[in-house]
Amino acid sequence: MVNLRNFDLNLLVIFRAIMVRGSIAGAAEEIGLSPSAVSHALARLRIMLNDELFFRTADGVRPTDRARELSADIERGLGFISTAISLQHQFVPAEAKRVFTMQVADYVSGFLLPRLAERLQVEAPGVSFDILPFSISPESVWDRVDMQVRLTPGRLQPEVVRSQRLLADEIVVLMRRDHPRANDPMTAELYAELPHVKLSQSATGTTVIDDALAARGLERHMAMTVASWFEIPDIVAKSDLIAIAPRRLFSLDPRLRNLKASPLPLEEVVFSFDLCWDLRTEREPGQKWLRKVVSDVFKEIRT
Secondary structure, three states: OOHHHHHHOHHHHHHHHHHOOHHHHHHHHHOOOHHHHHHHHHHHHHHHOOOOOOOEEEEEEEEOHHHHHHHHHHHHHHHHHHHHOOOOOOOOOOOOEEEEEEOOOOOHHHHHEEEEEEEEHHHHOOOEEEEEOOOOOOOHHHHOOEEEEEEEHHHHHHHHOEEEEEEEOOEEEEOOOOOOOOOOOOOHHHHOOEEEEEEEHHHHOOOOOHHHHHHHHOOEEEEEEEHHHHHHHHHOOOOEEEEEEEEHHHHHOOOHEEEEEEEEEOOOEEEEEEEEEEEEHOOHHHHHHHHHHHHHHHHHHOO
């Protein structure tokens, strides 16, 4: 067993930076050291951990199998240490100067973000938000994101992520009322056959619909993919394209009332809006406060 008194924990920070950035130079830039210092630190780690850890490639460095195994444990360990230190500091919303980073599914951003901004203006005027797309690599997402509000299949949860169900809603298929197939029963086969306009994965964070269709040997015809929900109702109203939406949006977007809505014919698909966060920061006071704020906003929406 390694004697921690003789182990420099800063080496683990450097290890994590190399894993995330994929290069010595990138890791050096991230943690504010010279590339030479990072190389020397890596040499020490190789001796201590008895593994090469990273191989040089034309594009930077590639981790060994041992490095990949260590990475998850090191991430968790550094996260717990960071949280333990943060717990010594109280989070006072009215006095806080802090930027939170979130990923928010486009379906809910239209009603979550305005309410969130209204509440922060009163409770925490020094707090600000950076909203990122879901296109961030899953391997590095929890190094950059405080939490997610996303569409999540109810049966799937990453091992190191905690989640809280915010809202469950029926998903409906939208088409214009005089669509040529408006009077046909909406089946999985018809749903896959009709041309779709859909939100990009970077706006939703899920592929659950396509996964359910693939299990049936079906594939959607994607006539158009857009980055924002705001564009979809008008596209559906003026074309033969179909789309899906949570039924709750009917009370929030008056444009939907002119469209025909049919239940999504994929009964095994569980659509929910879930709040997700990193286990390592679960007890951090600012994170706990933000999770409660988001949860309170959704309680208002449900009632």
